[in-house]
Every structure is written in C-alpha cells, then in structure tokens.
Amino acid sequence: MITIDALTKKYGRTTAVDGVSFVAQPGRVTGFLGPNGAGKSTTMRMVVGLTKPTSGSSTVAGRAFADLPNPGREIGVMLDASAQHAGRTGREILTIVQQTLGLPGNRVDEMLDLVSLTEAEADRRVGNYSLGMRQRLGIASALIGNPAVLMLDEPANGLDPAGIRWMRDLLRGFADQGGTVLLSSHLLREVEIIADDLVMIGHGRIVCEGSTAELLQSMGTIARADDLTALRRALHAAGIETTESDQGGVATPAEPARVGQAAFAAGIALTELRTADGGLEDMFLELTTDTQRERKVA
C-alpha cells in the first residue's frame, strides 16, 4: 500500500504539489492522471525520498520510505527509464541491482525473460536501446527485488501496441496477486482500461478520484428516438433533466434503466440507449480545462 497524506512541494513561488492525499490499495492498479506539469512526477519522487516535501508525508507498506530497511524489496520504482547508465549492458544493470539489494540466487535471466528482452539485447549497451527497451529494462529492475508495491512514472511511454498490452497484462497480474500498483500517465485511454482506481491531478491538486467503474458510470446516458422532442418531453415529465448530446440524441445524467422506463411509460420506442462513451478523456478534459496548456479550438 502507498499512503500519501497532504503532500505539498513548493519551488519558490510555484506550488508543484498542493496538499495531495490518496491511498494506492493492495490488489488494485491506481492510475495517477494529469496533464504535463500537473505534479505527478514530483509526488512520486517525494514518496521515494528523491524530493523533500515542503509539508505532508507518505508511507510505503506502512512505513516512511527512509525507514524501510531494504527499500528495493518493498517497492519497485521506475521514474525515468532514460536515466539508466548508457555505457552498461542491460544484463550488467540488472546484476548490479540484484547485488545492491543483496538478493539470494540469480534472478537476472528470469527478469530478462519476464520483460521479453532477448539474450542479444541484454548484452547490448543501454545507450543503444530504444525507449521501449529501456522501459522493459526499467520494469525488470523494479521487479527484481520481488516487491509488493510498484510505482511507475509513465510506464507505457515508448512502447508499441503489443508492448502496451504486455505491460497491461503484467501489471494486472501483479495486482491480482495482491500487489499494489501506482502508475502515472497522460495516456487516458490506456489508464481507463487498466486502472481500478483513478486519481486525477491538475495544477498540483487532486481534481477527482474514485473507482474507474464509478467514475465512468457517472458519465451519464445517451438516448435516441425517432421523435427527439417527444422523448425530451417524456423524460422531463419523469423528472429527468436532459441536454443536447454532441453525439446525437439526448444526454442525461440519469441511469440508462431509468431513462428506458420513462420512455417505455410514455410509449416511445428508443432507437438507442447507452452510457455516454466519451470515457475518461471527456471527463479529464473537462476537469482540467483550467489547467491545460492548450485552449479549446472553437
């Protein structure tokens, strides 16, 4: 488990992280989402003692990171896959991590196999790796200590579609075995698929959090009928608010079942009834409008 309690980081007059609190639970994948510069990396760096918080605290498996006797065996971390020593081979890097952690046996080949780096690739210098290969090596380094907690900053960066699916399956399997996964991303679609819980951050503050299923359900319903005016009238009569949907039809915050019943009671045949499918992206864009760099194109 990772517990983050009112973490704040100020750089001069800039507040990079502003009172962020949340818990990444065991057995679940927690997605940490936000636009560029929102404060994701700074929060993660504070959890592992690389950045000193201005105030607030965090724990990993119930203890402050600095108090963990052998941190690499408690939490696997990948914050910057490009930060690996370019002159060393992948195999050398994993061997050094294994030795530093004082692990018995030799897990290097097992890890290379797990992240699908071939023998030939493992013996190449990291300076010649693609970004996707560095991400794989970073994951192997994070997992070699067999930790119960994983914290990954933008792990899908540089991976091809097959690599993204591989990463997703790996992290899902890790969480299903009781592990805690905290991953940051701005690839919203990717996170929507894998994360059980979501924490969205903008300008250093949490703007929204909850289970992915609940958040998606709160997106509302889209309904369509041949006579939209009659449908709107029927829904209003049943006390259901409606708005125009840019996806066509009528949008409403009510649940699909309630919308269907109201239409049925008014004798209206629906031609479409579904959860609004803008998904997280719409919600993310809406919630972070104030915090985005790009302004909406009219």
Ligand SMILES: Nc1ncnc2c1ncn2[C@@H]1O[C@H](COP(=O)(O)OP(=O)(O)OP(=O)(O)O)[C@@H](O)[C@H]1O
């Ligand atoms: N060492 C530093 N000195 C000054 N400002 C910093 C420092 N590190 C981060 N910041 C600022 O803190 C804010 C948050 O940065 P952070 O890297 O945590 O964002 P992020 O959400 O990880 O962004 P991205 O998705 O682009 O990686 C930014 O405004 C950044 O410029």
